[in-house]
Amino acid sequence: MDWPILSLSIWVPIFAGVLVLCTGGDQNARLARWLALFGSIAAFLVTLPLYTHFNMMDGGFQFQEGHRWITSFNINYHLGVDGLAVPLIILTSFTTVIVVIAGWEVIEKRVAQYMAAFLIMSGLMIGVFAALDAILYYMFWEAMLIPMFLVIGIWGGPNRVYATIKFFLYTFIGSLLMLVAFIYLYHQSNSFELVDYYQLPLSFKAQILIFLAFFMAFAVKVPMWPVHTWLPDAHVEAPTGGSVVLAAIALKLGGYSFLRFAMPIAPDAAHYLSGFMITLSLIAVVYIALVALVQKDMKKLIAYSSISHMGFVTLGFFIFNPLGMEGAIVQMISHGFVSSAMFLSVGVLYDRMHSRQIADYGGVVNTMPTFAAFAVLFGMANAGLPGTSGFVGEFMVILGALQANFWFAFLASTTLILGAAYTLWMVKRVFYGEIGNAHVAALKDLNRREFFILSVLAVLVIGFGVYPQPITEMTHATVNNLLAHMAQSKLL
């Protein structure tokens, strides 16, 4: 393969974003929108060869690119992907197209900046998934905060400033500790190459400290209980597009990084602390699901539901068997589609009524029948109904947990009940029953743009629910490779 596909995947959206910015003020909003759409579609198309040319048998890094960058510190521009990163990269570029379309006429002020922020963010997040050099990874990881900070702060809801500063500082402090860990590893190995870190023997104490530093950075991003509190705030205040990107991709950065950095670099610490991690995951699964049950705000409910689903992901990682880990990865991808769809559905209602309170709705099915059908489908998927993508991941993780310990599986499966309870109860209160008030009675059903987005997502949710093979096939070799690596002690 001669084309630098990974570099293109990163830089095409960023370049498109800069172009969109150049269109200037809102007098050129139309141009900005179309440019953003073409840019995002081009960026999506560029990432497709990663799937078509991927060697499923190979568990190592593919599509590698390497250049010397900062020689003083031996930092390289080194990119490469394995079966874990490719699905997430394609998910990222796909979601960006959805976000651009979703913000089409909803965003009225500073359109160019809005669209550009999402395009640039998309490139930076793909950079996070593709970087194999610790500092390169760190640059993408941190740089991504800047556009997200602006998106929530400029286009968000009433309490947006508080939410966005909280989001930034939470992530920033965790990341800085990770940077200290990277510098420590650099002084040990004289390299910032991830591959060198994998081979580097470390004492037990060092491994524990490194793992905890990574934990601070990644747990905030995942987010795990008890450092999850930024997420409901950020989600509630973010515009629809921001929520979609946060839920579908930004949260995956944390999960992905656990697999890419924390666990293989400090495998002994990961095994030693697995009880701790599983406990936190199960608390997230059960306790946060209960918290979701009592929410009055739809976006907050979905935000808590995301945290609960992410608990599944970290649970799957730390039971150390192939089924659990693959299930967790499937769950990450599936959650990308389902949560995007849920947030877009809330966005559809919010654009019409400017309220996210469940109590303000009721009987929406009478005025918006098509929309209600979609919403019920996505609700079911969120609850993990068989036949939707939400089911596959959860089921695999529960099976994996069962191999490890019955009680893990038992607690994890409560989510099937709790998840159904909070999702379906919300769907019932919003969509069914008598028409709640005059505003609901005046609602118009989906327009073509909304119908298009939701139906694409519906096809994907059902598609991966029935046939998850493309994801599992891709991740299989990588997961086996990773587990084999982690089974070996790296103690000095």
Place this chain on the structure above:
Amino acid sequence: MNAIQSDLYAALPEIIILCMAMFVLLLDLFLKSHNRSLIYIFTQVGLAAAAVVTACTHNVSVVSYAFNGMFVDDPLSDVLKLMMYLTTSVMLVYTRQYVSLRDMFRGEYFALTLFALLGMMIMVSGQHFLTLYMGLELLSLCLYALVAMDRDNPRATEAAMKYFVLGALSSGMLLYGMSMLYGVTGSLDVSEVANALLQGAPDHAVLVLGVVFLIAGLGFKLGAVPFQMWVPDVYHGAPTAVTLFIGSVTKLAAFAFMIRLLIQGLYVLAIDWQGMLAIMAVLSILIGNITAIAQTNLKRMLAYSTISHVGYLLYGFMSAGTNGYVSAMFYIMAYVLMTLGGFGIMLLLSRKGFEADNLEDLKGLNQRSPWYAFLMLLVMFSMAGVPPTLGFYAKFAVLQAALQAGFVGLVIFAVVMAAIGGFYYLRVVKLMYFDEPLDKSPIKAPIDMKVLLSLNALLLLALGMFPQRLMDICAYAITHSFQ
């Protein structure tokens, strides 16, 4: 070449600046007010000439002494001097409109700036305690006058008073420390002191006491806690143009001063001064970052931010190794570029009778001008140390040096404080992007300032992505200047 000729040859840039300063002072007497801009042009020409001479007389990797070893011309001094000309020249472009609107566009302003620059150049090249001290005093005297340039402003007068009293006190401390060192080693020459210490100094207690006074004096000049009291008042009270000068160029001189005194002169006592620097560094980061949060005035906020930056700079020094000095130099270079950008925006927004020095004045800048808001955004994220800006690599460099020297706890502390410091930089971004503008007057500035300011801020981004060149320059300057 005989001795005098080679001495003068080594000091040629200083001579050019000195002549130009006197020429500007004289010229001002004969100029009518409408063609005062000639002074400005001559000042810039003088800077350019000095830069050309410095670059042309630069001998790669050669250290040459002049005036009986009191003066040195080495890669470090040349690199720092070039950076000083550049910074001063950019500063003059930024402040031109500001000073002419405030009736400060007079010969004194330019002459004092040039004399101050001369003092700094002597500090950079001083190889003898008295040369260093002389340079420092020349700089300080010019700065006291510059702070008080705006004669009718009581705040400026107060600032100048404070600056003068504390500055004189700190100079006294420096001299006292030097005299103790002289008493023990019998010399004031930097390299002779170093040799005497290497052979084992008789009275360690007196030496350490001398070092304490030296560090206290340096702390004052740098504005490190607990000697920082003057910084916010002077930053706030001085005209923004002068604040920019004090905040940027003089830090380069202070950096050189530390290198000459501590590293070249007193390296043997590193064990002793390392601990003192560590305490100052930690306190500076702590107090600078925490206090900056409470500020409503942009200049005061940047003053406290400077204090915290000085703390990070000291992290590079206290690791007491080449890696540490190179990273400290990189940090100071990055700091100067960021400061220029930050104050540049502030100067851009101020008008006749209106100082844009309150945080409120930045409100809604994104709606008034997305481009300048973006530039300020770059500056702020760079100061906070967020990649992909230069500020990140600056912090990265000093922290890795400190970690290499084994200061794990201090590095974690610095990192946590950096996150706290992130808050007040974010607040500036918040004001620019999330709030509605209070004043909607158009932003007017000469074209050269606009272009230079844009280049300045974009350089923070470009160097953040490709920092290798600047790192090479710093490494070259440090490694080829000490034997």
